[in-house]
Amino acid sequence: MSDLPVSRTIALAERMQAIEPFRVMALLARAKQLQAEGRDIIHMEIGEPDFTTAEPIIAAAQEALAQGKTTYTQALGIPELRTAISAWYQKQYGIDVPASRIVVTPGGSGALLLLSALLMNPNDELLMSDPSYPCNRHFLRLVEGKARLIETTATSRYQLTPAMVREHWNEHTKGVLVASPSNPTGELLSREQLQALAQVCRELGGVLLVDEIYHGMVYGEDAVSVLEVADDVLVLNSFSKYFGMTGWRIGWLVAPEALIPEIEKLAQNLYISVQTISQYAALAAFSPEAVAIHEARRAEFAQRRDYLVQALRDLGLIIPNVPAGAFYVYADVSAFTQDSRNWCLQLLEQEGVAVTPGEDFGTFRCDEHVRFAYTDSLPRLQEAVARIQRFIQTQSV
Ligand SMILES: Cc1ncc(COP(=O)(O)O)c(C=O)c1O
Incomplete structure (x- = not known):
């Protein structure tokens, strides 16, 4: 038997109640689990470029x-x-x-x-x-x-x-x-x-x-x-x-x-x-060599944005303005759900597409919004859109 003292609850600072985890991490963990089980997951949830350092x-x-x-x-x-x-x-x-x-x-x-x-x-x-x-x-x-x-x-x-x-x-x-x-x-x-x-x-x-x-x-x-x-x-x-x-x-x-x-x-x-x-x-x-690489990547992100915004709009998601920068599309999914967290979880389970529910970014109409990160290649984004389309169709029957 161990001589260590019996484990006990250590009292934490009050502030810890106000410090929330990224909720998307739970979704990411599930995405990784599905991936480990052999599912093909398209990651559009993470705020990180998919390119390695130049x-x-x-x-x-x-x-x-x-x-x-x-x-x-x-x-x-x-x-x-x-x-x-x-x-x-x-x-x-x-x-x-x-x-x-x-x-x-x-x-x-x-x-x-x-x-x-x-x-x-x-x-x-x-x-x-x-x-x-x-x-x-x-x-x-x-x-x-x-x-x-x-x-x-x-x-x-x-x-x-x-x-x-x-x-x-x-x-x-x-x-x-x-x-x-x-x-x-x-x-x-x-x-x-x-x-x-x-x-x-x-x-x-x-x-x-x-x-x-x-x-x-x-x-x-x-x-x-x-x-x-x-x-x-x-x-x-x-x-x-x-x-x-x-x-x-x-x-x-x-x-x-x-x-x-x-x-x-x-x-x-x-x-x-x-x-x-x-x-x-x-x-x-x-x-100059590194900047040339960054600029080529920027051109690719521009292509991805142009594709994704139009494709999501065609599916009926509401994106009032074409986002000018970063690598995110913040879309209103109220035509499909009033519970974006659940919508994201189901999209992941059914179609293997990981996106971030609005609740990670605040509370105002967060249940009607989803963030899509275009941090994967154009062909993968096209595949993601096809899967999202199928998901929306199965949800509406
Ligand atoms: C708006 C914003 N500010 C700050 C950060 C922090 O990024 P880093 O610490 O990697 O510079 C992020 C990361 O995603 C962000 O989206």
């Missing part, structure tokens, strides 16, 4: 390892990378964002954690759209703050407007967090909208945070960086999506110069520095 980036990581780059770095990131990101702003947007305002972070997630800790006092709130990326509200809860979710519809491209911000602003409001392009809707904020949101936050004494991690993944209209129109804002970005480096856990944030020493304190304490190997690898993400 070869020049992998080569740079191998080279850095061979040179023994394995120790901690500066908490704010290696100077070469901060300078390279600054040069990217110059090249892509024609704007001067000095390296001294850029902080390398462990993914966009790390940036969100730093910014939450930086800004929020207990009970402070950030305004966000419903639907939006679910982790944001949990980062805030972790630092005893709150997300105030505001219902949005296709009329405002599922984005917050200055009027909504004014209407919902209260004594606890610290600022506004938006994403452009957004997850799950792929919708952009225009230059004028970004300018107006920055202005309303300024007027009301708060701060605008903009998640630009899907920049680069746009298929028509260009994504405007809020840094083109304001510098009293906080921006986060990532190497995960356009640069295809999800597993390397690296991103960055841009903040006003005066806040950088405060962010540095947090970074030093929370994680010391970002993965060294990832920082050297990311340097190569801006090389």
Whole structure:
């Protein structure tokens, strides 16, 4: 018999009741189980490009390892990378964002954690759209703050407007967090909208945070960086999506110069520095060879989007606007169900197509929405659409 003490219940912090898992993980687990049983599953549930990291980036990581780059770095990131990101702003947007305002972070997630800790006092709130990326509200809860979710519809491209911000602003409001392009809707904020949101936050004494991690993944209209129109804002970005480096856990944030020493304190304490190997690898993400690969992939995503939006519309799903970017289609499935979670589960069981129910992104009409990620090849998406069609037909008899 073991000498270890009898197992007992360990009391957890209250906040754990508010921190929810990604509900899609249960669906993903079931999809994997079906796959292990030999079923052919089409994965359209995951927010991750299906391409592996571009070869020049992998080569740079191998080279850095061979040179023994394995120790901690500066908490704010290696100077070469901060300078390279600054040069990217110059090249892509024609704007001067000095390296001294850029902080390398462990993914966009790390940036969100730093910014939450930086800004929020207990009970402070950030305004966000419903639907939006679910982790944001949990980062805030972790630092005893709150997300105030505001219902949005296709009329405002599922984005917050200055009027909504004014209407919902209260004594606890610290600022506004938006994403452009957004997850799950792929919708952009225009230059004028970004300018107006920055202005309303300024007027009301708060701060605008903009998640630009899907920049680069746009298929028509260009994504405007809020840094083109304001510098009293906080921006986060990532190497995960356009640069295809999800597993390397690296991103960055841009903040006003005066806040950088405060962010540095947090970074030093929370994680010391970002993965060294990832920082050297990311340097190569801006090389012409890597950018050519990213651009070819972008062209492929554009083709997939154009196909999928039309094909789903033809099946009777409602997609009011063609999403401008990211790799998601947020579709209204109310013609078929008022219970999108169950609809997704049945679609997986019957046809082996995995998609994400709206409940992962908020509560407003979430039971009538589903997110489709076009993170598989065009022929696989065509197969998925054929299966969804069959599913809808069998449901209606
Ligand atoms: C809108 C949004 N922000 C932030 C993230 C975090 O991504 P990462 O930590 O990989 O940069 C994601 C991931 O899917 C996202 O969709």
